[in-house]
């Protein structure tokens with residue numbers, strides 16, 4: 677599989693040939709403005725009309741309108757698309773991602789709800805998910821955090837223990853090997869150490885972010901936008917702003933039941949073929965919850981997500 681940051685994707689932009697569409701990689705998005713990397717150049721691009729269906733990580737075809745501006749005409753076919761949504765609309769997080777790393781920490785405490793929502797989104801998008809347990813130097817909180825993270829390990833998600841503060845070299849080496857050749861999105865609640873991790877992996881991240889902020893927001897101060905760091909060698913890291921909510925209103929019931937990986941062995945065992953796994957007699961999933969084989973907190977989230985999906989307005 678090719679990553680979004682492939683050299684091929686970065687070529688093809690020839691400013692001298694204004695009729696031909698350039699080809700580039702979307703490295704940042706802010707509102708309806710997109711920063712597109714094309715060869716050695718970066719262009720501030722907009723979409724036509726009111727459309728804002730472009731995501732960081734997209735390979736796009738654009739028409740150049742000035743030395744550093746363009747209009748996006750077309751989005752190349754995506755390998756994956758990660759998004760979240762509320763009742764009214766979906767919000768694209770990133771395209772062509774191959775891995776999702778959820779950053780959690782010993783302290784402050786992390787939210788199981790947000791971790792599981794991220795994992796469900798990854799499953800629904802066909803993206804491999806891992807957990808990064810950061811700040812393992814905070815020994816007092818480590819046993820509890822490990823115990824909580826063990827739930828996700830038991831579901832098959834790799835959990836990697838790191839400490840940006842205490843063992844930056846080991847952390848960097850481990851992450852670089854995991855990221856190699858992949859396009860990885862890092863997501864996490866505020867305070868887990870996501871920025872610290874990015875800075876460890878991408879030494880110029882702060883400068884690059886300031887530059888992009890200036891380019892996308894005409895000098896105004898932009899605090900939150902999703903952005904992609906091209907690490908070379910077909911490796912890319914995508915940093916998404918911290919979030920407190922992760923709506924998944926767009927997932928159908930069929931997608932949801934399969935996105936909970938631990939439900940899968942029981943899905944064919946329900947008495948009713950159209951079982952919702954909520955209160956039906958003879959439900960295999962509920963029996964597994966009852967028997968302690970499926971974690972009750974995860975099943976509660978499934979119930980909540982199903983409820984959210986039924987609230988959707990407009991699509």
Ligand SMILES: Nc1nc2c(ncn2[C@@H]2O[C@H](COP(=O)(O)OP(=O)(O)OP(=O)(O)O)[C@@H](O)[C@H]2O)c(=O)[nH]1
Nearest residue numbers: 811839840841842865866867868869870871872918
């Ligand atoms: N003890 C300890 N503290 C850490 C470690 N990594 C990061 N921190 C601290 O945790 C705090 C939060 O780190 P950030 O990198 O700003 O966290 P973030 O997840 O990016 O949070 P936002 O910027 O709010 O989105 C900072 O005070 C860091 O210095 C670690 O490995 N151990």
Ligand SMILES: [Zn+2]
Nearest residue numbers: 946951953959
């Ligand atoms: Zn059932």
